[in-house]
Amino acid sequence: MPDTLTGFNARPPAEARAALLACCASPAFAGKVAALRPYDDLDRLLDTAGAAVRELDWEEVLEALRAHPRIGERAGGSDREASWSRQEQSGVTDELRAALAEGNRAYEERFGHVYLICATGLSGERMLARLRERLGNDERREREVVRAELAAIARLRLTKLLKEEEGA
Structure with a gap:
């Protein structure tokens, strides 16, 4: 992995920030991780990426959330982020899509933003169960959970980014 990390470290700042936005769509996140x-x-x-997500103010978190499709919906587009999102949600069957759509509506009504979960490796049933559990959270607790999920996704996608660069 050192060659990949070396390549990431050597990217021009604007290129590094652009690549990092596919990991977490917050310019503050991308700028901080690239600058360090x-x-x-x-x-x-x-670790730096995880910390950078936890340090985002809530408006910056919401900005990052806007780049995520609803769980159960297929991300459109051919960019890196859309492709990763489709892979991450591959555990969702057609039968669960209606239940997830209903759960997404209830969640967005309650919290005002998309339901975010690090979906990699989770079945559609597990994602739906977690959604239903999280509907019982208060606002403060749910914001903590969202930050943790966003950090997990950013770390996972950053690892994918470096692996893709390794193969390039």
Whole structure:
């Protein structure tokens, strides 16, 4: 992985920020993670990314959430982020889409933003169960959960980004 990390560290700042936006669609996140280069190892980069998400103010979190499709909906487009989103939600069957659509509506009505979950490796049933559990959270608790999910997604996508660069 050192060659990939070396390549990421060597990117011009604007290129690094653009690549990071596919990991978390917050310019504040992308700017911070890019500005703190170079990274000595992958763990340091991933830890920095997680911390950068947790430091976002709520408006910046909402900005990042707007880039995420609803769970159960297929992301359109051919860009890196849309492709990753389709992979991450591959555990959703057609039968669950209606239940997830209903749950998404209830969640968005309650919290005012898209339901976000790190979907990789989760079945559609598990995502729906988590959605229903989270509907019981108060606003403060749900914001903590959203930040944790956003950080997990950013870390996962950053790892994918480096692996793609390794294969390039």
